[in-house]
Amino acid sequence: MRDEAKDEGYQYFDKHIRNLPKNPDGSFNEFAPGFADNDVDAFRHAYVSGVFTQEFGEKTANILGWLNELSSIGSPAGGANMDLWNNSVGRKLGLQTKNRIKLAELVQKALQKNELIISLDDPRKFTENVPPKPEGDHSVIALKRNENGANEYFFDFKTSKVLSRAEFIADIKAGLYPSYGLKLVNGTEFPFSKKDNDPTNNLG
Structure with a gap:
């Protein structure tokens, strides 16, 4: 579901905000410059987190977002803060609608209103606590x-x-x-x- 939601986010961004680099087969070239630590990255995190909220609920979406950051290797300084902030915005938007197109529109509005972090230099800090997760054999x-x-x-x-x-x-x-x-x-x-x-x- 993560990959499906990510691709949906890219498609919406490419159609309504800015053209994104593509491979010869038409798929999005995520290895090209311009996909990380910017508005595309912010939109993707918020949209995917919103979809997870729609499908699984806010608490589970929060846990999955944290887990993704904890498993990320080589993230730049401030990268986790940026991603967790945008995930949080996405969860709030995901609670407002069950429709994915409407969700993408809400994320675009949040981007336009500067509610998302689109730069590692942004001084805003994500301050929520790490959610508890099952330990031991009950995983x-x-x-x-x-x-x-x-x-x-x-x-x-x-x-x-x-x-x-x-x-x-x-x-x-x-x-x-x-x-x-x-x-x-x-x-x-x-x-x-x-x-x-x-x-x-x-x-x-």
């Missing part, structure tokens, strides 16, 4: 529920992998997640976390 959280309220997508902090319910169930059966079990409800299997005292564990 999985539920990301998204279906219309019936059942957990459908999960995220493993150890592997940085998004799992569908079917994938998570298969991995539990294969013994890859000994701290998780399965319960049968009306003929359907659902993953659950074996009891622990971690408040960040939202599976049990």
Whole structure:
């Protein structure tokens, strides 16, 4: 989903704000100058964070944004501050609409109103605390529920992998997640976390 949202953000930026460098096949050339630590970078972070908020909720989008920054290697000084600031703006905008086109329009307005950080020299500082995340063997959280309220997508902090319910169930059966079990409800299997005292564990 991250790559899909990122490409959507680039497409909107290319069409409505400024042409972006492309490869011969028409895809965006992210290795060309002009994609990092500027307005394109700011728009992308805000838009992707907004999409994650629409799909998974504000809290999970925040955790995923932090995780991405913690796993980034070689970011310039101030880069994480810029990205986390823009992620935060994107989450707020993602709460305002479920429509992705409308979200992109809101991000563009935020860019025009100087609400995004587009330069490493910007003095504004991101000051929110790092959100808690599951530790130890209970490394999985539920990301998204279906219309019936059942957990459908999960995220493993150890592997940085998004799992569908079917994938998570298969991995539990294969013994890859000994701290998780399965319960049968009306003929359907659902993953659950074996009891622990971690408040960040939202599976049990």
